Each structure stands twice: as C-alpha cells, then as structure tokens.
Amino acid sequence: SYELTQPPSMSVSPGQTARITCSGDALPKQYVYWYQQKSGQAPVLVIYKDSERPSWIPERFSGSSSGTTVTLTISGVRAEDEGDFYCQSTDSSGTWVFGGGTKLTVL
C-alpha cells in the first residue's frame, strides 16, 4: 500500500525555522496536504495542494515540493505552533493516506 514517510519528531527554538518533510513515491503526481493537530483537538488544514495556504493560516506557514519530497516550512516559529503535523495525499484509486506524523516541540 501507498506510504508517506515523515520524521517522528523535531524541535526548534522560538523564532527559528522548522522544516518538516514528507516523502512518497507518488508525490510527483499527487497533491499533498498538511494538517496541524494540537493536543486534544481535531486536525486543522494548514497547507493544501502542496503550497497553497488557507486564508485562516498565518503567512509563516508555507509548503513546497521537489520530486518525491514535500516540505512544510514554518518561519519564525512561535510557542503556539507546537503540535503534531501530518502530511496527506491520495493515490490513483481514490483512497487517502496520512503520513505517520511529526511532533514539533518548541523549546
């Protein structure tokens, strides 16, 4: 089955830049979506179609793609950005898959 691979965790200091990667063989052909989930809450869409940002998401969140890897970048990280981040994509059969998630800790 189709898999998306993320680093399990990363930590950054406030004001630094966090880059969370997601790798998958089909990513050159399929869009990727990114979600942030804070403790005890439902996920929130932060990036859609690789690099588009919903109007309700701060400009410090951005997305990019290169080959089989996509990257969520958070510039000028704030304490409130802490949480779990998941990438998501679909395959040609119409099923969806999430990456394993990356726990972002703001030191």
Place this chain on the structure above:
Amino acid sequence: EVHLVASGGGLVQPGGSPRLSCVTSGFTFRSFEMHWVRQAPGKGLEWVSQISISGSSINYADSVKGRFTISRDNAKNSLYLQMNSVRVEDTAVYYCAGSGHRGGFEYWGQGTLVTVSS
C-alpha cells in the same frame, strides 16, 4: 459558523455494530465530499472512508473494507458510518471531515470515541 458534531461512540463489545453519525451545519454539505478519519489512542491519523457528493462513489481503507459502510443524507446534512464486526483494533476517536474545492479536509468534527473491549 461551521459545525460537525459526531456521535454514536461508546463502549462496544468485539463483534458489535455501532453506528456513527455526523450532523453538520454552517456550510453547503451537499457540495462537499465527506470522510471518516480515525485516531487510535496515542497514534496517528488513519483515513477510513470517503463518500462523494451524490453518494455514488465510495472508497474504504483496506483495514475496514467489507465491515464498515459509509452513507450520507444530503437532506439532513448528515454523514454516517455503520461499523460491523468491530475488533479491538478499531478502538479510536472517529472524526468526520469535509473536503471541498481546496481538495484537503478543511472541516473537521470534534470526534467520537469508540472503544472496543469485552
């Protein structure tokens, strides 16, 4: 304001058949593809099932195929998940989510916890 309220969770015995509901408001339900996503305690997100706007196209994750049935009632702005032959490994918070023109899951409910245990 957008609301998705999931219900129907609780303690269920293995082999049981709970039915989850998700009542929505604040957006044009009939224009959104709808999904169920689950999250086992302390684990990541797992996509469960998807239903198209009209209900004519449905997909399931391999882990639930043949046991779960997704459906929707556009007149009632509601989404359902009939779960049959549940297993201990189906224990999770089940979220309903809506997907619109952005393609991603932009609307999420608060989730309902299903615990499968004897």
